[in-house]
Amino acid sequence: MDKKTAGLSDTFKKSTTPKSFVKNPIKGTKFTIAISSAKGGVGKSTFAMNFALALKSIGLKVGILDADIYGPSLPKMMSINEKPKSEDGKSMVPINQYGIQCMSIGFLVDKDTPMIWRGPMVTSAIKTFTQKVLWENLDFIIVDMPPGTGDTQLTFAQEIKVDGAIIVSTPQEIALLDVRRGINMFDKLKIPILGLVDNMSFFETDEGKKYNIFGEDGVEKVAKDYKKEFLGKIPINIDLRIAADSGKPLVEENPEHKISKIFKEIAIRVKESFL
Ligand SMILES: Nc1ncnc2c1ncn2[C@@H]1O[C@H](COP(=O)(O)OP(=O)(O)OP(=O)(O)O)[C@@H](O)[C@H]1O
Numbered sequence: 001m002d003k004k005t006a007g008l009s010d011t012f013k014k015s016t017t018p019k020s021f022v023k024n025p026i027k028g029t030k031f032t033i034a035i036s037s038a039k040g041g042v043g044k045s046t047f048a049m050n051f052a053l054a055l056k057s058i059g060l061k062v063g064i065l066d067a068d069i070y071g072p073s074l075p076k077m078m079s080i081n082e083k084p085k086s087e088d089g090k091s092m093v094p095i096n097q098y099g100i101q102c103m104s105i106g107f108l109v110d111k112d113t114p115m116i117w118r119g120p121m122v123t124s125a126i127k128t129f130t131q132k133v134l135w136e137n138l139d140f141i142i143v144d145m146p147p148g149t150g151d152t153q154l155t156f157a158q159e160i161k162v163d164g165a166i167i168v169s170t171p172q173e174i175a176l177l178d179v180r181r182g183i184n185m186f187d188k189l190k191i192p193i194l195g196l197v198d199n200m201s202f203f204e205t206d207e208g209k210k211y212n213i214f215g216e217d218g219v220e221k222v223a224k225d226y227k228k229e230f231l232g233k234i235p236i237n238i239d240l241r242i243a244a245d246s247g248k249p250l251v252e253e254n255p256e257h258k259i260s261k262i263f264k265e266i267a268i269r270v271k272e273s274f275l
């Protein structure tokens, strides 16, 4: 007999046994990829939008799910100001922008409204977005995750089938601490890490001089230490930031830009690991 539970009632024993979760795939897509970082403000959303558009540019059907309930970026970065339609009052049709199917909590609330929600409400919003949105015939859904290792990450890990994660970071030591935490989280949750991306990697002047503002090769070194793929370096670039703020991501706005080409290379690599 298990000593620890000896003498306990069946109901109590049941309530102390760890719950097992069923992971549901998101309907309407072949694969789901999470864009993540344990730290905030390192460029996850910028990466997610441009990466999604780069996948589209190589002929794939793509959706973006903005899983950042407290700080949605998708409506601004993709210039979406409309509300999703619902024919039956239960499911929602994603909004099509630049050929990408999009969903965000930001479509449903006023942009200046703070989401002062407890964890279970966040979990329920995430479940709605993954189960009640009529995603249609997609190859990939790109999930723009909020920073950290909290409720949203846990919901995805326990209840939704995620086929891979890309970890985005800037290369300074303080950010790398969080990258290690992020890698350990996905390893623990048994979600495959497709690779690491070094964002705001360096600044290059018009004359071609490079400044490693946040240090050199930090993310690549962590990737090596943990035996993960390194997907590439994205420099700090004013065009990328302006495009994000203007609501038309650089890959869509200027596909021939050298930064757009980096996104395309990453998209090709990721595609090849799935299709
Ligand atoms: N490589 C880059 N070059 C220039 N600006 C960048 C780059 N990457 C991101 N930015 C800018 O940095 C800011 C933060 O980026 P973003 O919102 O994508 O980060 P995030 O990791 O999603 O943040 P959060 O953790 O709040 O979700 C944005 O203004 C974005 O335009």
Ligand SMILES: [Mg+2]
Pocket (backbone or CB within 6 Å): 044, 045, 046, 068, 073, 144, 145, 146
């Ligand atoms: Mg973001």
